[in-house]
């Protein structure tokens with residue numbers, strides 16, 4: 406079970422309020438709200454088409470909601486462009502890996518740092534000498550820590566395209582971590598992984614929170630992993646939050662079970678519920 410949870414009275418690092426988003430006549434999000442406490446792991450689940458990806462894209466700034474707000478560390482960032490949000494500390498991975506496949510692992514990780522590069526001409530002119538060297542050293546330090554942390558030292562010079570899927574997902578996480586985020590958004594981090602790869606990724610996610618103090622927000626279909634890792638689970642169906650709370654609370658919620666039954670997507674949740682029922 407998750408340990409060393411932050412006090413529930415802490416100000417949320419991320420909060421979405423009444424988010425609404427429509428594609429033509431389809432309401433992908435209809436008044437979605439939840440909050441992620443600092444240092445917590447929050448999972449967004451729901452049947453296919455429930456609005457999870459739309460929610461992720463709205464939080465990271467790829468979609469502009471028609472109503473509602475996204476707050477990051479208390480500030481309203483609803484109208485802040487995606488790259489700026491990344492630079493503020495909201496990093497994400499993608500459902501389909503978005504790495505530069507022809508480049509090496511190390512070069513992909515270095516690209517993660519670009520969110521922090523100075524863009525202001527005035528800054529750039531004076532950004533010389535010692536300060537620059539210090540930053541380069543600091544950057545190398547961060548890269549080395551990440552490579553060590555994710556156990557990818559042996560593949561640092563390998564081309565991403567040549568790597569197995571599980572390792573590519575790990576490299577994507579490394580690139581997101583290189584942005585030194587406050588909130589790490591993971592879109593289906595274990596989709597398509599075998600059992601061993603899934604267990605490795607679950608361990609890394611827990612460690613990201615424990616060792617780096619990073620808040621994690623993930624969309625994931627693997628119910629076993631969601632229930633084992635999360636402090637808070639938000640359940641979406643038809644663009645609305647139908648339940649949220651601890652894993653125990655949402656598993657016991659009849660509407661959640663109904664939503665999964667109705668979608669014919671009950672396999673994993675049911676297996677998990679059965680496992681919980683027989684385990685004292």
Ligand SMILES: Nc1ncnc2c1ncn2[C@@H]1O[C@H](COP(=O)(O)OP(=O)(O)OP(=O)(O)O)[C@@H](O)[C@H]1O
Nearest residue numbers: 428431432433451452453454455456457458459460
């Ligand atoms: N770009 C788009 N154009 C039109 N409709 C869209 C678009 N993206 C999503 N939708 C619709 O919005 C609703 C929510 O879709 P979304 O992809 O957010 O769900 P999801 O929970 O992520 O599903 P999945 O688990 O299958 O990835 C669905 O009805 C979907 O068809």
